[in-house]
Amino acid sequence: MSEIIELARRARVASYALAEASRATKDAALHAMAAALRENTDTIVAANAKDVATAREAGTPESTVDRLALNPARVDGMAAGLEQLAGLTDPVGEVVRGYTLPNGLELRQVRVPFGVVGIIYEARPNVTADAAGICLKSGNAVLLRGSSSAAASNEAIIAVLRDAAESTGLPADVVQGVPTDRAAVKELMQARGLVDVLIPRGGAGLIQTVVGESSVPVIETGVGNCHVYIDADADLDLGLEILLNSKTQRPSVCNAAESLLVHSAVASEFLARALPALAAAGVTVHGDPTVVAASKNTSAATDADERGVVAATEEDFGTEYNSLDLSAAVVESLEDAVQHIRRYSSGHTEAIITRSQAAARRFTQAVDSAAVVVNASTRFTDGGEFGFGAEIGISTQKLHARGPMGLPEMTSTKYIVIGEGQIRT
Amino acid sequence: MSEIIELARRARVASYALAEASRATKDAALHAMAAALRENTDTIVAANAKDVATAREAGTPESTVDRLALNPARVDGMAAGLEQLAGLTDPVGEVVRGYTLPNGLELRQVRVPFGVVGIIYEARPNVTADAAGICLKSGNAVLLRGSSSAAASNEAIIAVLRDAAESTGLPADVVQGVPTDRAAVKELMQARGLVDVLIPRGGAGLIQTVVGESSVPVIETGVGNCHVYIDADADLDLGLEILLNSKTQRPSVCNAAESLLVHSAVASEFLARALPALAAAGVTVHGDPTVVAASKNTSAATDADERGVVAATEEDFGTEYNSLDLSAAVVESLEDAVQHIRRYSSGHTEAIITRSQAAARRFTQAVDSAAVVVNASTRFTDGGEFGFGAEIGISTQKLHARGPMGLPEMTSTKYIVIGEGQIRT
Numbered sequence: 001m002s003e004i005i006e007l008a009r010r011a012r013v014a015s016y017a018l019a020e021a022s023r024a025t026k027d028a029a030l031h032a033m034a035a036a037l038r039e040n041t042d043t044i045v046a047a048n049a050k051d052v053a054t055a056r057e058a059g060t061p062e063s064t065v066d067r068l069a070l071n072p073a074r075v076d077g078m079a080a081g082l083e084q085l086a087g088l089t090d091p092v093g094e095v096v097r098g099y100t101l102p103n104g105l106e107l108r109q110v111r112v113p114f115g116v117v118g119i120i121y122e123a124r125p126n127v128t129a130d131a132a133g134i135c136l137k138s139g140n141a142v143l144l145r146g147s148s149s150a151a152a153s154n155e156a157i158i159a160v161l162r163d164a165a166e167s168t169g170l171p172a173d174v175v176q177g178v179p180t181d182r183a184a185v186k187e188l189m190q191a192r193g194l195v196d197v198l199i200p201r202g203g204a205g206l207i208q209t210v211v212g213e214s215s216v217p218v219i220e221t222g223v224g225n226c227h228v229y230i231d232a233d234a235d236l237d238l239g240l241e242i243l244l245n246s247k248t249q250r251p252s253v254c255n256a257a258e259s260l261l262v263h264s265a266v267a268s269e270f271l272a273r274a275l276p277a278l279a280a281a282g283v284t285v286h287g288d289p290t291v292v293a294a295s296k297n298t299s300a301a302t303d304a305d306e307r308g309v310v311a312a313t314e315e316d317f318g319t320e321y322n323s324l325d326l327s328a329a330v331v332e333s334l335e336d337a338v339q340h341i342r343r344y345s346s347g348h349t350e351a352i353i354t355r356s357q358a359a360a361r362r363f364t365q366a367v368d369s370a371a372v373v374v375n376a377s378t379r380f381t382d383g384g385e386f387g388f389g390a391e392i393g394i395s396t397q398k399l400h401a402r403g404p405m406g407l408p409e410m411t412s413t414k415y416i417v418i419g420e421g422q423i424r425t
Numbered sequence: 426m427s428e429i430i431e432l433a434r435r436a437r438v439a440s441y442a443l444a445e446a447s448r449a450t451k452d453a454a455l456h457a458m459a460a461a462l463r464e465n466t467d468t469i470v471a472a473n474a475k476d477v478a479t480a481r482e483a484g485t486p487e488s489t490v491d492r493l494a495l496n497p498a499r500v501d502g503m504a505a506g507l508e509q510l511a512g513l514t515d516p517v518g519e520v521v522r523g524y525t526l527p528n529g530l531e532l533r534q535v536r537v538p539f540g541v542v543g544i545i546y547e548a549r550p551n552v553t554a555d556a557a558g559i560c561l562k563s564g565n566a567v568l569l570r571g572s573s574s575a576a577a578s579n580e581a582i583i584a585v586l587r588d589a590a591e592s593t594g595l596p597a598d599v600v601q602g603v604p605t606d607r608a609a610v611k612e613l614m615q616a617r618g619l620v621d622v623l624i625p626r627g628g629a630g631l632i633q634t635v636v637g638e639s640s641v642p643v644i645e646t647g648v649g650n651c652h653v654y655i656d657a658d659a660d661l662d663l664g665l666e667i668l669l670n671s672k673t674q675r676p677s678v679c680n681a682a683e684s685l686l687v688h689s690a691v692a693s694e695f696l697a698r699a700l701p702a703l704a705a706a707g708v709t710v711h712g713d714p715t716v717v718a719a720s721k722n723t724s725a726a727t728d729a730d731e732r733g734v735v736a737a738t739e740e741d742f743g744t745e746y747n748s749l750d751l752s753a754a755v756v757e758s759l760e761d762a763v764q765h766i767r768r769y770s771s772g773h774t775e776a777i778i779t780r781s782q783a784a785a786r787r788f789t790q791a792v793d794s795a796a797v798v799v800n801a802s803t804r805f806t807d808g809g810e811f812g813f814g815a816e817i818g819i820s821t822q823k824l825h826a827r828g829p830m831g832l833p834e835m836t837s838t839k840y841i842v843i844g845e846g847q848i849r850t
Contacts, residue, residue: 016767020790101812105801112793114823192636196823211617212640217824238846245848342441364841365445368537376530376844385849386840387526398539398621398837399642400825412823415811416789419801421663423670424810 004187007143007176008194011116014173015141019113021170023090026137029168030086033136034079036164037129037157041075047156048125055123055149068123068150078129078157081390085133088389091407092139106418111411113139114196118178118188119392120145120210122202125153131201132161132175134392138410141174143195145188148180189214196412201393204320219400221393224254224348225320226378229337229363231354232265238375239353240274246351246378248281252322254394255349255381259317260285260328261337267330268294279308283324286312290330317344334359338366345369347396349381370396370403429612432568432601433619436541439598440566444538446595448515451562454593455511458561459504461589462554462582466500472581473550480548480574493548493575503554503582506815510558513814516832517564531843536836538564539621543603543613544817545570545635547627550578556626557586557600559817563835566599568620570613573605614639621837626818629745644825646818649679649773650745651803654762654788656779657690663800664778665699671776671803673706677747679819680774680806684742685710685753686762692755693719704733708749711737715755742769759784763791770794772821774806795821795828 018026037044048070055065091111098108117140119131128144135142146154154177162172178184189198192215199219200210211218228246230239246257262270271294278285285291287309295309316327317340331337334352341350351373352363360374371381381403383391388406395401401409443451462469473495480490516536523533542565544556553569560567571579579602587597603609614623617640624644625635636643653671655664671682687695696719703710710716712734720734741752742765756762759777766775776798777788785799796806806828808816813831820826826834 016791019793099812101810105805107811109828115793215637217642217822219824235846241846242848249849360843366441368444368540369839371840371842373842374844376842376847377849379849380530380842380844380847381840385526386532387524397642399644402837403534403840412827414794415796415806415828417796417798417801417805418785419799419805421660421666422801422805423667424674424802424804 002187003179004184004191005194007178008116008191010173011141011143011176012194014171015113015115015139017171018136018141018174019092019115019139021139025169026090026139027086029136029165029170030082030133032164032168033129033133033161034082036160037075037079037082040156040160041072044075044153044156044160045070045072048153050152051150060149064123068125068153070125070153074126078126081130082133085137085390088137088407090137091411094408096413103422104420105422108416109413110416111408112414114410114412116141116143116195117410118143118145118191118195118198118216120185120188120198120200120202120206121147122206123147123149125150125157127201128154128157129161131392132158134390134407134410136165136174137390138407140410141176143176143178143188145178145185146180151180186213189216192216199393219393219395219405220397221395221405222254223320223346223396224256224394225258225318225344225346226255226348227259227261227341227345227350228257228378229261229334229341229350229352230263230266230270231334231352231356231359231363232263233356233359234263234266234270234353235355236266236270236273239270240277242351242353242375242377243274244277244281247278247283247326248324249377249379251324254320255379256322257351257378258319258321258325258327259344260326261331261340262328263334263337264290264330264332268297271295275309278326281324283308283326285309286316286325286327288312288329291328320346334362338363341367341369348394349373349378351376351378370394427612428604429609429616430619432603433541433616435598436566436568436601437619439596440538440540440564442596443561443566443599444517444540444564446564450594451515451564452511454561454590454595455507455558457589457593458554458558458586459507461585462500462504462507465581465585466497469500469578469581469585470495470497473578475577476575485574489548493550493578495550495578499551503551506555507558510562510815513562513832515562516836519833521838528847529845530847533841534838535841536833537839539835539837541566541568541620542835543568543570543616543620543623543641545610545613545623545625545627545631546572547631548572548574550575550582552626553579553582554586556817557583559815559832559835561590561599562815563832565835566601568601568603568613570603570610571605576605611638614641617641624818644818644820644830645822646820646830647679648745648771648821649681649819650683650743650769650771651680651773652684652686652766652770652775653682653803654686654759654766654775654777655688655691655695656759656777656781656784656788657688658781658784659688659691659695659778660780661691661695661698664695665702667776667778667800667802668699669702669706672703672708672751673749674802674804676749679745680804681747682776682803683744683746683750683752684769685751686756686765687753688759688762689715689755689757693722696720700734703751706749708733708751710734711741711750711752713737713754716753745771759787763788766792766794773819774798774803776801776803795819
């Protein structure tokens, strides 16, 4: 038997105990895991230092090294995350719906754990504790397949978490690490029936690989080519503030805006204000011909503004930059904005800025993305902001879960049917 | 561009109009489709006669021909099914949850159609109208890939449905047929991004093929190796009645019982009654050694009873017979029954017969199947019986939908977020 099959079978056995564990047991385990992380800070930071040294030797970019690096404050943050999970409602056992059938059968649809969840992620060791905690709270045994560049860190963290879980009476195998070699991840993706769902967390490349190669059901997360549309009836002050916030408040994340659409009726007025403001914020605008022309015609244009606007290619409109870049186009109507979004969006988050009730209603109806926002920043599409308390990722697929995934999205359901001898006739 | 890609793109365009169609428009289309089926009964039955003749010439088993064959009564039944759908609540637009965030943002999670749904099914032309109706009512454009042996029937039905949809103002492309050649179905299974979900309806072989080869998300339906467990505290009269109903009321369907487990404390008493009753109902019991011995030791055993019991192989316990066969084993405890079910069940429906509240609670907690039943027949796991009004299939997977899938299960959701200038700080 291969190592992955063996790990998955052990996870399955552990999942039976975990599925029946009470909230009190699971919360005690989360607190024990948090305390153990804090107690073992030195060991974890020392293991992480090896990964960081290896990464630096390999010439890894410093931004990647920063995501990889742990210090006592970051370990404390991981522990605090687990404690926060302990405070959240247990999704398992929630009655989603229930009623009595005409024949007297009592029907209840209740939330149950998936069973075994695989998480495939990149070189961010904090995800190890975070994903383990979310899976444990939702009653799922987890197989954690992190990056080889974080192998020492993850090994240290997983050892601590397993011991802590076991100390509270849960099987250690509720949390297991998966070897980081390519063969192992391929096997994990083919373990249909043994692994109930795979969740890739990371960049578009990782997600596309998992989606393309996995026979285990996958939940896609996190690719966001988000749009801000300034309607003909927009409050332009409010539009500018929301655009700047959506683009620049944290440009590296999936709910940051990547594309601006402006209705032609307000384009010259809005662009005359927005282009200098974007340039001042360090944003490079990849504009369609109208936007490029606007940048030149603006009487107030300075050299800095012109430097901030370049001609967009077709590819720009489909790009998730994750940087201080923004594609921009002028559209003739709200319908054209909808068409543009249907063509280019990744289905994450789109915002309309308008004072018109009809325009807001039309946009929210016609745009089919995980989140459709009226008069607010795209940056709110987030499990924390939505009040979920925890988030395993933001689903951009339509099956099972769409948008921020909290604890309930980490469960399946089953029907419990109680009778007193009913048969079908 | 391949024909499938072209069909899928047309379905996508049609889906935009359908997603925004009011319930009144969709119900009018369903009524028009029903009326058109009735009006065109002769054309449909004549087309079907060609398929039936071809099938008979090819030596197709008469049971398969029976599922393929249409007559005026069956066409009327298809029409009645569409009319019934028109009477059901529209799932689109339902607010699943909603609240106001601390910053004043109004958040609503609302049901929206998937978009484009592909149905892959076998030689049952009634599925064509049924699936088209369920998809239309739930706002989804549908690509129908039926069996080549029903090609003439399906072509006639789809032509009628398309004309009727168009007559009420919807695009004809809300319903499209897919060529039945093998290359076309392969392309359909690879049309990720163009097709939102594939639902195979049919036997285990079809479903496994689609699950294994598709990169489009799949909802697995319908494989049922269902168990009836007679607990130590069972009312044996009630247990026998439920067992016979679960096994024999309609043995060919997925919610029929395929396996009997009996607690050893009541095994000899129960089997002494059940084995003759099963034999009298024409059931062949594939028993473990204890069951085989019981069949011989039963003082009331007749030749008929003995003929009804054969020795089970390991494979029997994992088999969905869909016939008058039943595997049977004696277990030492409820925990052993749970272990047996975990090992062999397909996760469809399992029933316990018991008067013990503790046993019922333990069984419903420990058994993880789409439906867990106490003191009632397994045959109730059905969209109609559960009160859903319509059913596209019974999901045996854990992602998205589990158990009978009605109209809400044919939708995704999106978040609508309404603000007045909120930005993240």
